[in-house]
Amino acid sequence: MNHLLLYCRPGFEKECAAEIRDVAEAEGIYGYCKLEDNSGYVLYVTHESGAALRLVDEADFSKLIFARQWVACLPVVDEISADDRISPLLEKVAELPPCQSVMVEPADTTDGREMQRFCNSFSSAFSQKLRRSKLLADANPYRLHIFALTGTCFYLGVAPVENSAPWPMGIMRLKFPNAAPSRSTLKLEEAWHWFVPPHEWQHYISGGLKAADLGAAPGGWTWQLVKQNMFVTAVDNGPMAESLMESGQVTHKPEDAFTFQPAKNLDWMVCDIVDKPARVTDLMIRWLVNGWCRETVFNLKLPMKQRYTEVRSCLAMIETALEEAGFKYRMAAKHLYHDREEITCHIRIL
Incomplete structure (x- = not known):
């Protein structure tokens, strides 16, 4: 687990990358960033095996400005058959620390929002399978995140429940009050x-x-x-x-x-x-x-x-x-x- 996935606002990938480099180096963890403009996420790859998990455990998520969420994850899992996504992903989950819940999330982009219905449906089905397989338990300190790039390409990882954003995609959903004078x-x-x-x-x-x-x-x-x-x-x-x-x-x-x-x-x-x-x-x-x-x-x-x-x-x-x-x-x-x-x-x- 030497990959750290960070969600951010599309267009702010470079700021998110610059910040995580500073935070990681302050913890004595070194690596490099992989990013694509307007993708809504950044990947920080550490040189040391397991360092991404150590980073989310030891650094303070609340001090990050540009990251909406962080996830210590495995390398990308791709080329999964649309006929059976659950079996290969279950095998990958077994490589991760034990978790208490699961979130299946898209990127906050136009393409990502088109994935939202799939993510909601798959989250329900996969969560039930995880509980039947006794791979989820309320006492566990981590939350399982499945970041869906497409219907057959995913990042799987974990975030500490007490040191991460509690909302899907790291986004707090608020309803605009009609009585307010402006959306600000x-x-x-x-x-x-x-x-x-x-x-x-x-x-x-x-x-x-x-x-x-x-x-x-x-x-x-x-x-x-x-x-x-x-x-x-x-x-x-x-x-x-x-x-x-x-x-x-x-x-x-x-x-x-x-x-x-x-x-x-x-x-x-x-x-x-x-x-x-x-x-x-x-x-x-x-x-x-x-x-x-x-x-x-x-x-x-x-x-x-x-x-x-x-x-x-x-x-x-x-x-x-x-x-x-x-x-x-x-x-x-x-x-x-x-x-x-x-x-x-x-x-x-x-």
């Missing part, structure tokens, strides 16, 4: 689910907290804050949705978000401004170092080139500023499913 609302909802554990919501995302939304109009992110019964200062020269203003929880400040300063320190600040990532980074540093908020979710819009390099640079600037100011903090970043040419960051001052 799903970015903040997904970010909260990624970054804030369920047992912390009552304390950190709850009624009565005070928040600012920078670049708020028409109010997609403000809507999420209002839904959690927060009181929101919405900063944007553009108009806000009337339904939000009628809630009595929103104060609209028609000002430039880059020059706005709150009259009092707040619990939350969120920001989805379309601007250069370095400029947004400076804005976030100013808010955090001045103590204007104790928690933030914000997006960094990525340039067309050197996206991974730009992300690492911006995050390093924030880390340096907070450490020099003497703050203890928690920081994470993720290329979310509802993001496009951007990543979402979460910072909590401790």
